[in-house]
Structure formats: C-alpha cells, structure tokens
Amino acid sequence: MSEPPGPPEPPERPQGPQLRAGRSVVFAIILSLLIPGLGHLYAGRYGRALIWFIGALAIGLILNQETTLSSGSLVLVTALGVLAAGDCWWLMKTDPVGRS
Numbered sequence: 001m002s003e004p005p006g007p008p009e010p011p012e013r014p015q016g017p018q019l020r021a022g023r024s025v026v027f028a029i030i031l032s033l034l035i036p037g038l039g040h041l042y043a044g045r046y047g048r049a050l051i052w053f054i055g056a057l058a059i060g061l062i063l064n065q066e067t068t069l070s071s072g073s074l075v076l077v078t079a080l081g082v083l084a085a086g087d088c089w090w091l092m093k094t095d096p097v098g099r100s
Contacts, residue, residue: 025092029085036084043092052084 005034023043032039040046059080063073 004066008056023092025089028088028092032085032088033081036080039085039088040091043088044089045091048091052087056084 028039028042030039031042032052035053036056037049037051040049059076063077067082067091
C-alpha cells in the first residue's frame with residue numbers, strides 16, 4: 001500500500017551570490033564599502049539607504065570640523081563602511097524579496 005501524498009514542499013530560497021532580479025550581493029557590498037547606503041539603494045532598500053547615507057554625511061561633517069584628521073577618524077569611517085556593507089549583506093541574504 002502506498003502512502004497518501006503529503007503537503008507540497010515550499011519553494012527553495014535563492015542560493016548563491018545572485019538573488020532576485022539579478023541583484024548581486026557582492027556588487028551591493030562593494031557599493032556599500034564605497035559609499036554607505038549605496039548598496040542598500042542598489043538592493044531596493046530606500047529607507048535604509050537614506051539612513052546610512054545621512055549617517056555617513058553627518059559623520060563626514062563632524063570630522064570636517066577638525067583641522068587634522070587623526071587615525072581614529074580613519075578607523076571610524078572604515079568601520080561605518082564595513083557596518084553598512086555587513087548590514088546590506090545580511091538584508092539581502094535573509095530577505096531576498098527586497099521588502100523595505
């Protein structure tokens with residue numbers, strides 16, 4: 001005797017660097033490293049893109065008030081880019097549909 005068929009299996013989530021609509025995670029990360037928020041904009045996350053960009057702009061304006069930039073300023077700017085890239089990667093991996 002054969003068993004009755006069970007419920008259909010849910011469709012698999014996209015795997016690999018290419019996600020919905022040809023959006024590349026690697027390209028989004030590179031954009032976020034260059035300008036925080038740009039990778040989010042590419043991924044279709046307009047609200048987060050604006051938040052990251054305004055944050056980067058505010059930090060840039062604050063650092064511009066100093067006469068000489070210290071190594072701490074370089075670390076701060078680098079950390080902001082890395083955090084933005086990590087956030088963009090996490091968003092694209094956990095929610096590839098692109099909901100804002």
